[in-house]
Amino acid sequence: MKNTDKNLNELPTGITEEELEKKLEETASIGKLVQLQEDDEPSMIWRASLNQKLIEMSVQSAPKKVAFFRTWRFGMVAGLAAGCLAIAIVLPRKNTIVPSGVSVPANESVILAAHSHADFTLGLGTTDGAQAINSPTSEVNTVEWTEADLTIL
Amino acid sequence: MNNRMNLDQVAEMALIEQCRRQDIEAFGKLVDLYQARIIGFVKRMVRNSEEAEDISQEVFIRAFQNLSKFDGRSSLRTWLFRIAYNLCVDQARKKNRHAPELGLIDQETEEVIEISDPKWNPETVILDEEMRSIVEQSVATLSEKLRSVLLLHDKEELGYGELSEMLNIPVGTVKSRLFLARQHVQRDVENYLQGGKY
Amino acid sequence: MRLKPLTFILVTCLVATSFAQFGGERRPQGPGGPPGREKLRFSEPILQKAFEVQNQLKFFGVRKSVIRLGDSERRNTERVWREGMNQRVEFERGSSDEGQVIVLKGGQKWHYFKSTNEIQVKPARFEDPLRRLAMMLSGRGRGPKAEIEVADGGNIAKIKTKLVKVLVNQNSVIMKMWIDPNSGLILKREIFDPTGRLVGSSEFTKVDFSANLDKSDFELRVPGASIVPIGEMISRTAKKAGVPAFVLKPGMDLELDSVRLVKLDSGDAVFQSYISERGRLSLVVSKTKIDARRLKSMAGKNNATAVFEMKGVWITLITDSPQHDLDRIRDMIIEFRGNMQSRPRN
Numbered sequence: 001m002k003n004t005d006k007n008l009n010e011l012p013t014g015i016t017e018e019e020l021e022k023k024l025e026e027t028a029s030i031g032k033l034v035q036l037q038e039d040d041e042p043s044m045i046w047r048a049s050l051n052q053k054l055i056e057m058s059v060q061s062a063p064k065k066v067a068f069f070r071t072w073r074f075g076m077v078a079g080l081a082a083g084c085l086a087i088a089i090v091l092p093r094k095n096t097i098v099p100s101g102v103s104v105p106a107n108e109s110v111i112l113a114a115h116s117h118a119d120f121t122l123g124l125g126t127t128d129g130a131q132a133i134n135s136p137t138s139e140v141n142t143v144e145w146t147e148a149d150l151t152i153l
Numbered sequence: 154m155n156n157r158m159n160l161d162q163v164a165e166m167a168l169i170e171q172c173r174r175q176d177i178e179a180f181g182k183l184v185d186l187y188q189a190r191i192i193g194f195v196k197r198m199v200r201n202s203e204e205a206e207d208i209s210q211e212v213f214i215r216a217f218q219n220l221s222k223f224d225g226r227s228s229l230r231t232w233l234f235r236i237a238y239n240l241c242v243d244q245a246r247k248k249n250r251h252a253p254e255l256g257l258i259d260q261e262t263e264e265v266i267e268i269s270d271p272k273w274n275p276e277t278v279i280l281d282e283e284m285r286s287i288v289e290q291s292v293a294t295l296s297e298k299l300r301s302v303l304l305l306h307d308k309e310e311l312g313y314g315e316l317s318e319m320l321n322i323p324v325g326t327v328k329s330r331l332f333l334a335r336q337h338v339q340r341d342v343e344n345y346l347q348g349g350k351y
Numbered sequence: 352m353r354l355k356p357l358t359f360i361l362v363t364c365l366v367a368t369s370f371a372q373f374g375g376e377r378r379p380q381g382p383g384g385p386p387g388r389e390k391l392r393f394s395e396p397i398l399q400k401a402f403e404v405q406n407q408l409k410f411f412g413v414r415k416s417v418i419r420l421g422d423s424e425r426r427n428t429e430r431v432w433r434e435g436m437n438q439r440v441e442f443e444r445g446s447s448d449e450g451q452v453i454v455l456k457g458g459q460k461w462h463y464f465k466s467t468n469e470i471q472v473k474p475a476r477f478e479d480p481l482r483r484l485a486m487m488l489s490g491r492g493r494g495p496k497a498e499i500e501v502a503d504g505g506n507i508a509k510i511k512t513k514l515v516k517v518l519v520n521q522n523s524v525i526m527k528m529w530i531d532p533n534s535g536l537i538l539k540r541e542i543f544d545p546t547g548r549l550v551g552s553s554e555f556t557k558v559d560f561s562a563n564l565d566k567s568d569f570e571l572r573v574p575g576a577s578i579v580p581i582g583e584m585i586s587r588t589a590k591k592a593g594v595p596a597f598v599l600k601p602g603m604d605l606e607l608d609s610v611r612l613v614k615l616d617s618g619d620a621v622f623q624s625y626i627s628e629r630g631r632l633s634l635v636v637s638k639t640k641i642d643a644r645r646l647k648s649m650a651g652k653n654n655a656t657a658v659f660e661m662k663g664v665w666i667t668l669i670t671d672s673p674q675h676d677l678d679r680i681r682d683m684i685i686e687f688r689g690n691m692q693s694r695p696r697n
Contacts, residue, residue: 020328027335031307033288034338039193041523041547042209046192048649050184050210054217055645058177107615107639108646111622114613115633115654115669116544118624121418121551130471131611132464133579133587177648 044116048109165229173220180220184213187230191237194304198241200293208244212237227315234309235319238301245297284345291341295334302327303334393485395499397513397530402481404535406435411562412508416553431555432562437569454571461571470571473581474606482628484517484526497525504529507538508555523547534560584610585623585687592619594636594664596687599625603683605632605675615639630672632680641667657681 015023171179191212196205215236223232292300301320305311306327317324393399414429425447432439438455442448450465460475487497497519504514507529517526524547529539539554579587588610589596599605605625612619613635620637635641643658650656650669657668657677666684668677 017325020325020332023332024328024335027332027339030335030339030342033284033342034292034303034307034335035310037193037285037288037292037308039189040196041189042192042206043548044544046206046210047184047188050213051181051648052645053210053214054177054180055648057214057217058175106645107637107641108649110613110615111620111633111635111641111646111667112649112654112669114622114635115624115631116550117418118609118622118633119631119671130462130609132467132469133471133584134464134467134469134577181648181651 044113045109048106048112052106052109166225169220169223169225169229172217173223175217180213180217183216183229187233188213190309191233194234194309195237195241197289197292197304198238198297198301199244204244208237208240211240215240227318230309231311231315231319234305234311238305238319241301242297284342287341287345288338291338294341295337299330299334299337302330303338306331307335393481393488395501395515397501397515397532397535398481398484398499400532400535401528401530401537402485405481408534408536409434409562409564410534410536410558410560411564412555412558414553414555416551418551419549432564432568434564434569439568452571454569456569463571463573463576467577468573468575469577469579470573471579471581471584473584474608483630486628486630487517487519504539507531508558510538510558512538529554581607581610582687585621588612588621589636589687592621592636592638594621594638595662596621597634597636597661597664597666597684598623598687599632599634599680600683600685603680604628605680627672627675630670630675632668632670632672632675634684635665635667635669637665637667639665641665662686 168179168183172183188209192205192209195209195212196202199205199208212233216233223229227235292303295303302316305316305319306313311319313324313327316322316327320327393402410431410433412431412433414431416425416427416429418425427446427448428443429446430441430443436455436458438453440453442451452463454461454463455475458475460471460473462471462473463469464471484497488499489496497517500516500518502514502516504512506512510531510533512529513532515528515530516524517528518524525543527539527541527543528537530537536555536558538558540552541549542551544550585596585598585607592612598607604627606627607623608626609624611622613622614620615637617639618637620635620639623634623636625632625634641658643656646656646658646667646669653671655668655670655673655675655677659666659681661684666681668680670677670680
């Protein structure tokens, strides 16, 4: 055992058990400070990834039907192969759960992210994230507008 | 502000029963209840966000796989944090990371810090962002042995007995580690309040 | 060059037809929103003021905005002219959306893209962020009931503000607004996702309430630009994604707000966002099959979801409103067949 470990397993030098209790009570305020430290909520991507893995595990571990039968035939001598039927035993397969190592967001994550994004842009009151429809190099039908035309519209 | 949710024991047992039947929705509720705390604990233990996220996911995956083995002797919270703690320790072993162990006696000064100073009263110490950061940094500089006890006892409110069983150490050792850890944080907080270095 | 009368008439009809289907006629909006719509009443005076002044604000300002979607981020510096319910936003050099111009006028939004020299035209909604907030505060949404906290917000654009925090589940902040108590202008906004991550912010760095504004500030003059009404946006995006142009039948209280493409693992999908007073609805049309169970699990309790097949493609519906009956909405999906051929060249 390391020296430090040995020290840590004993009471602090010169302090009795009662004194240690007292010190712990007196440092309770520090404990309170530690308790008030905030925890980060995980990101949506983290949660979506976990959900995906759990769903996959859940699907893979669905109970499989097990069927087996055994037929015993007593007193039969080797060589009467024609008279003996093979006994088929189907053992239950072990369920193997292999968590997915997917690093690419699932389609469902992409759609939910787009849904949330629409909400956020609405709440922000600036651009709505619209995309250009025409391609920069494609031929476009153009019309020329004047101020009068726009005013009418 | 802490974002904690508490279930009474009856509701928790009902939720566990549903989860045992591999009910994904029920397990999702369980994740909702504990995800922030587990991630918070793991992040403070391994001090690497990416690793922490992987480990935190693994905590819930293992919980989902092994809920049938949860016998209810400890609380669900204790059981989850035990999984989390073990995974953090495994990770640290892989990386062979160590923070220097603190001696019992303060090497720089043997001064005993006066605890009864009203400065230490959480009612008067305002937990602003800067203070939070000081406490966070101080906790991060603790050794794994002291940090785990401080976080599991003071933050996650696990009892001495639960910690003794989880960490496989005597209750007296739990208390002494807790005292050392708090003393370390206290020193850093005092330095901050006095405008000194920490 | 002046427009030939026949061309002008044909294009006017095209735009008007799109609007009749998807925009409807917008009546002038008076205090508290357009007549006929539910009047809002916030118990918090600063929010009520912010809502009431919508059609009274008049200023020129400069605003910085950031929007995050996954790992991507769009940063913009915008010049903003506002007079009542009319607004013009120009995206400055160096912005992610540099060269774009958005004009809101008469219930319409004209969005110019310099890269493609096109102007998209669609319905505009001004006060909906506050309407949605009102719904959350009343607890009528599908998500948790929201609460607010008001405190001093310090100075934004050299103006003393009040900070309004919107919280759910007692301590999870989802939105912050810094409001000028004198003018009611929301000077800064921050939006957080359910995990507390900042996903968007906009902040005025300069505001001039005594700026001289002109009628021409709220017009979009881009000779040679193509006009793309919302109907055409639907047709074009559907064509790009290789799916039928499914939309919600017009005339429902759900109005189409935006259309765009999203990338799924095996191709594009058309993503449409609809808005009503009762909440939002997203409609996605994709060739890729969407896993209904996975989607429901990921969406959580704050959204209702539905996935079904229609004419060989997959329709996904997501809504945050408990008042949207997805089965009923499913029956209101039609295939849009806009007239794409009457676009003569000048």
